[in-house]
Amino acid sequence: MVNLSKNIESNSLYELYKTLELPVDLFELTEGFTIFNLNEIGFSLPYSSSSFRPNFFSFLLVKNGQGKYSIDEYSFDVAPNSVYFTNPSNFRTFSWTEINDVLLITFDETFLKKYIGRDVYTEFPFLLTEIVRPKVVSDSFFQELKYITSLIHKTYKGKSIAKYNIIGHFLAILLFKIKEHIWIDYNPIYEGNRSSTIVISFKRMLEQHYRDISSGRVETVFRVQDYAEAQHLHPNYLSSVIKNKTGKSIAIWIADKTLSEAKALLQNPEIPIKEISYKLGFSESAHFSTFFKKHEGISPVQYRKSSVL
Template sequence: MESTDNFESHSLFQLYKALNLPVDLFDLTEGFTIFNLRDIPFKLPYQSASYRPNFFSFLFVKNGSGRYTIDEQSFEVEPHSIYFTNPSNYRTFSWKEIEDILLITFDETFLKKYVGEDVYVDFPFLLTETVRPRVVADDFFQEVKEINVQILNEYRKNTTSKYKIIGHLLAVLLFKIKEHIWNDYNPIYEGNRSSQIVISFKRILERHYRDLSSGKADLAFRVQDYANALNLHPNYLSSVIKSKTGKNITAWIVEKTLTEAKSLLQNGDIPIKEISYRLGFSETSHFSNFFKKYERTSPVLYRKSHHY
């Protein structure tokens, strides 16, 4: 399949459908998948359309070759490499050879629910825009492969606790990768001025919503507030965010509010009225209308469908 048209991909499920790939293993109630690409019937050589994901992904390439392109940057995918991408920019991928390539994807809601609220403090590399693939030594690749096998085995089970177990295993995997590859990594110092602005904005956005969720802050930031925090004119900040990520600041705020709302709703001990207040809504009805607009369901029904 070849195409030059960009398309929005709000989940890996939608991406696979758009690329005419199998979707039968997806669990739409959870934002996590793991697949070996050799089990997907790509017709090689394969070239994807350009898409923009809203999920994080790791590729563990034991044996295979291809290329990823993000904006103007292209990276070769080689044997024994680990490749990481986060949500934001448009990208394409192509494959020449697939023998053993494991793909793990997860969204922010899954991270917050099963790994922890402080994921960006523990794993700052998750905030960066572009990370080059890393070719790693055999012993380390084998070490992470053993963790991945455990994750894959749990994913194939149909148990009530499988995503909790996967969350713990994913945390172990992230700590191992951080320790081996990005131990002293700080994304704020990587890239050009525009990239640094995007990363700084993401960090402030994350910290502010942590404060909202914990009750340390009670007013949601506006665009002007983010601009003030970065000592930038709001129009300039808006222009940089839009040009670098393809989304305006309002879209980032909406997505972040929804992510935090879903995480809080999955905790049955917090009343919906309290969640509304924590996320900066003056009335529960305003929060409910906001949630219905984007999720096509009410906070009450969402909570019921995700409360085990």
């Protein structure tokens, strides 16, 4: 049995389900993307999960089902004809009392940037939001989403050598549709209270800074002090807000972003690993290799070879 008092950290849905002792036979592990109808998983209902923190994004399309998601002090009922979105953030739980037609899509940041584009957060700023209530949508709009996701699902189960390129295009269409109908006027800077604004500003600055590093516009990796000064805050206060609101320290946020950027850069065989090391603030390629291997279990050279096959 899973220890319900344990907080679980997971980098993928596969990793989460395995820890929760749920079936994982249907998973395709080539890329950081999954799509399932939850009735395929075989939940024993009613089901309640342990507390977990995902390092991936997810969309839940509930045509026919009943459940509940909780994030921090917030708890949301998930009902028929609802769309629910979550991103890498705080610890949460989920429970189900009925699952008939519930589609779950998950993807990580590396997948987004590889198959949709490196400016994905500029095009879809709602991906950075913290707490999102499930949205009950019209039946006609839900059917539009169902059609797009059925194409994604069919492609995911297929054998096309270009399957993830195709999925990336369909996922972009899905994000545009959701943005147009749900978050057309969304601006993360105005979201929530002061603490939420701090978190959103930090995330946006982190994303923009690493984009500037990758493009060569800047050459110096920011310290915590730099992120704090940009918001006119004491570094200790910023660190406390980020840790308390997201469950992750600034050091982990920066390490995760460094790893994500490293993986994206390594997919371009024309950029020398020594140059990638320098771009990401490592004084020596050996330091970069040690960092990468610590987090991924393989060296940058091995990762590059596997990603360009």
